Amino acid sequence: MAPNWADVKQLLANRVDARDFTTWIEPMAVDNLDDEQISLVAPNKFVSDWFQEHYADFVRDILFELTSRNIRLTVTVDGNAGKRQLSFLSEPIVEKAPDRDADRNKKVARNRFVSDNYQLNPKYTFARFVVGGSNQFAHAASISVAKKPGMAFNPLFLYGGTGLGKTHLLHGVGHYLLSQEKSPQVILMTSERFTNELIQAIQQGHINAFRKKFRKIGALLIDDIQFLAGKERTQEEFFHTFNELYESGAQIVLTSDRPPNQIDRLEDRLRSRFGWGLIADIQPAELETRLAILNDLAREASTNLPSDAAMFLAENFQSNIRELEGAFIRVSAYASLNGVDINVDMARRVLRTLIGDVDNPVGIDDIQREVCEYFRVKLPDLLGSRKMRNIALPRQIGGYLARELTDASFPEIGHKFGGRDHTTIIHAHRKIAEMRRKDPALDRSIADIQQRLRRSLG
Ligand code: ADP
Ligand code: MG
Numbered sequence: 001m002a003p004n005w006a007d008v009k010q011l012l013a014n015r016v017d018a019r020d021f022t023t024w025i026e027p028m029a030v031d032n033l034d035d036e037q038i039s040l041v042a043p044n045k046f047v048s049d050w051f052q053e054h055y056a057d058f059v060r061d062i063l064f065e066l067t068s069r070n071i072r073l074t075v076t077v078d079g080n081a082g083k084r085q086l087s088f089l090s091e092p093i094v095e096k097a098p099d100r101d102a103d104r105n106k107k108v109a110r111n112r113f114v115s116d117n118y119q120l121n122p123k124y125t126f127a128r129f130v131v132g133g134s135n136q137f138a139h140a141a142s143i144s145v146a147k148k149p150g151m152a153f154n155p156l157f158l159y160g161g162t163g164l165g166k167t168h169l170l171h172g173v174g175h176y177l178l179s180q181e182k183s184p185q186v187i188l189m190t191s192e193r194f195t196n197e198l199i200q201a202i203q204q205g206h207i208n209a210f211r212k213k214f215r216k217i218g219a220l221l222i223d224d225i226q227f228l229a230g231k232e233r234t235q236e237e238f239f240h241t242f243n244e245l246y247e248s249g250a251q252i253v254l255t256s257d258r259p260p261n262q263i264d265r266l267e268d269r270l271r272s273r274f275g276w277g278l279i280a281d282i283q284p285a286e287l288e289t290r291l292a293i294l295n296d297l298a299r300e301a302s303t304n305l306p307s308d309a310a311m312f313l314a315e316n317f318q319s320n321i322r323e324l325e326g327a328f329i330r331v332s333a334y335a336s337l338n339g340v341d342i343n344v345d346m347a348r349r350v351l352r353t354l355i356g357d358v359d360n361p362v363g364i365d366d367i368q369r370e371v372c373e374y375f376r377v378k379l380p381d382l383l384g385s386r387k388m389r390n391i392a393l394p395r396q397i398g399g400y401l402a403r404e405l406t407d408a409s410f411p412e413i414g415h416k417f418g419g420r421d422h423t424t425i426i427h428a429h430r431k432i433a434e435m436r437r438k439d440p441a442l443d444r445s446i447a448d449i450q451q452r453l454r455r456s457l458g
Contacts, residue, residue, distance in 0.1 A: 003063060003066045003067060003333060003337070005030040005038075007329050007333055008059060008062050008063065008066070009025060009026075010325065010326060011062045011066075011329065011330065012025055012055070012058060012059065012062065014322060014323055015058060016058070018224065022190060022193075023192075024047060024050055024051050024054065024055060025051070027042065027043050028040045028041065028042055028047070028051060028075075029041045029078075031076070035067055035071065036069075036072065037071055037072040037073070037074065038063065038071055038072070038073050038074070039073075039074045039075075040059075040073070040074070040075045040076075041075070041076055041077070041078045042075055042076070042077050042078070043077075043078065044077060045077050048075050048077050052075055056073055056075070059073055060073055065330070066330070066333050066334070066337065120171050120174045120175055120178070120188060121167075121168075121171050124168040124170075124171030124172055124175070125171070125172055125175045125176075126142070126143060126146075126169075126172040126175070126176060128168075129165065129168055129169065129172060130285075130289055130292045130296060131289075132285055132286050132288060132289030132292070133283075133286055134164075134282060134283040134284060134285045134286055134289060135160075135164065135165055135169075135283070137280050137281070138158050138160070138165075138166075138281065138282045139169060141153060141156055141158070141278055141280045142158070142169040142170075142172055142173050143176075145173060145251055145253060146173045146177055147176070149177060149184060149218055149219050150218070150219075150249040150250055150251045151249075152278075153277035153278035154246065154251060154252060154276065154277040155242075155246075155251075155252035155254055155276065155277045156251075156252070156253045156254070156278050157253075157254050157255075157256065157259075157260060157275070157277065157279045157280070158170070158253070158254070158255045158256070158280055158282065159255065159256045159258055159259050159279070159281050160257070160283065161257065161282075161284065161320070162320055162322070163319075163321050163322030163324075164282045164283070164284060164320070164321060165282055165321060166223070166255040166256075166257075166282060167223055170188065170221050170253055171188065173219070173251075173253055174188045174221055177219055177251075183218075184217065184219055184250070185216065185217040185218050186218065186219045186220075186221065187213070187214065187217050187220050187221065188222075188223070189221075189222060189223070190222070190223045190224050191222050191224050191226075191227045191228050191234075191238075192224065192227050194228075194238065195228070195231055195234045197210060198210060198233070198234055202233075210237075211241070214241045215244065218250050218251065219250055219251040219252070219253070220241070220245055220251070220253075221253045222252075222254050222255070223255050224255060224256065225254040225255065225256045226256040226257050226258060228266065228270075229264055229265045229266055232267075235266065235267050236267075238270065239267065239270055239273075242270070242273055246273075246276075254274060257440070258438075259279060259281070260274035260275055261275075284319050284320075285321060287318075290314040290317070290318070290321070290324055293321060293324065294310045294313055294314060294324065294328055295310065297325060297328050298310070298328070298332075301332055303332040303335070303336070303342070304341065304342065305328070305332070305342055306342060306343060306344075308343075308344050309331070309343055309344050312344045312348070313327050313331070313347060313351075316351070316354075323354075327347075327351055330350055330351065331346070331347045331351065334350045352454075353454050353455060354454065355454075361406065361407075362405045362457060364406055364408060364412075364413065364416045364417075365416075366453060366456065366457065367398055367401045367402050367405065367406070368382060368398055370449050370453050370456065371397055371398040371449060372394070373452075374394075374445070374448070374449050374452070375390070375393075375394040375397075377390070377391055377394050382394060382395050382398060382417075383417060384418060385418070395417065395428070396432050397432055397445075397446060397449070399413055399414075399417055399425045399429060399432075400428055400433065400446075401446070401449065401450070402416070402417075402425075403425065403429045405450070405453070410422040410426050410429075413425045432446075
């Protein structure tokens with residue numbers, strides 16, 4: 001059985017930045033995929049070149065992981081695909097969505113979905129959202145704005161870490177609104193896309209058409225609003241759009257990876273508006289919720305997932321549902337490609353590069369080696385006492401990772417980090433944990449180092 005492109009895409013989504021995913025991977029269509037080769041179709045040469053340069057290897061790797069075969073990859077260009085998919089790079093703004101997915105959405109809903117090409121993900125409905133303590137509040141708030149758009153809370157601001165269901169709930173609101181007999185017009189887009197369309201409108205002198213598009217809609221659903229940070233012109237335009245919609249009673253829903261007061265370089269007037277309605281957070285899902293999500297996935301895929309294997313997955317992927325899903329897809333793809341049943345041993349083997357190997361645990365010296373390499377610091381400096389930031393920060397990250405990834409106690413770690421006191425390591429651990437939450441770039445660096453460690457030990 002050949003793998004399918006949706007699975008590959010899902011795995012890619014775990015590995016590339018969300019924005020890059022939307023821009024470069026989402027627009028790729030698959031023409032043919034079998035166990036020999038994959039032919040992808042790019043909407044234009046620009047995307048094709050970029051994709052080949054940056055993502056082709058990822059795709060090959062994933063296909064190799066899924067099939068244990070080297071699958072040939074070709075990319076061709078189809079201009080029509082571009083018109084359909086990448087309007088913000090290649091086309092002037094259009095008013096209404098072409099009815100490509102007529103059969104998917106209800107007839108009444110079709111013309112109401114003004115977002116040109118940004119599709120509602122059919123999987124992201126309320127019905128398929130598993131509710132648990134961690135997301136109950138955000139879920140209830142989403143339902144109430146969907147039921148009473150413009151009346152319950154306006155705006156609704158949903159925030160939480162990566163892969164915890166913000167986009168899912170946002171689309172859920174969209175689906176719900178569109179399923180109503182008299183559904184309002186809905187625009188759902190990422191803030192990146194808002195920015196891109198605006199830039200394009202300015203360049204092409206279509207700014208009025210751009211503004212008009214947002215008039216008279218009943219709901220504006222913007223994903224990942226944090227990307228407006230630092231974009232002054234976009235913020236200005238968004239401010240006016242927001243005011244106009246707010247005054248006309250349209251429902252606004254925004255998602256973000258952090259609360260408004262932690263978005264840097266955001267105009268105060270927007271920051272305060274974001275808090276006018278209700279701010280709801282989503283926390284990492286509890287074990288029971290993760291298990292329930294796995295159960296749903298297994299049922300959906302008609303895959304038999306024994307409960308000990310489900311527990312193994314749920315325990316190893318705690319902080320991000322997207323990764324949990326990715327792990328499930330991998331395991332079930334492996335099982336079906338090889339015609340075997342899922343069990344814990346097999347899951348452990350298939351996911352070894354993601355979760356580390358119990359037979360080959362990470363040691364503090366492995367961590368020190370990777371940290372040195374990553375930050376280009378010499379080991380004696382890392383273990384020494386120099387306090388410059390470019391050495392002290394890697395040192396603290398090393399201490400943090402040692403605590404996170406090994407069984408070593410704080411005193412043991414201190415000992416291995418040049419004989420430091422355990423309180424120094426406790427402090428470093430707390431500090432880095434805190435910084436990780438606030439600084440996405442740092443968070444990504446640490447995730448990168450972890451990834452390298454797994455690879456080097458895998
Ligand atoms: P975010 O936007 O917060 O990064 P997403 O909404 O994209 O996260 O969710 C990541 C994946 O996890 C999606 O496939 C989504 O359907 C799934 N997911 C997240 N939370 C839940 C949940 N409570 N129930 C079912 N699926 C969920
Ligand atoms: Mg999202």
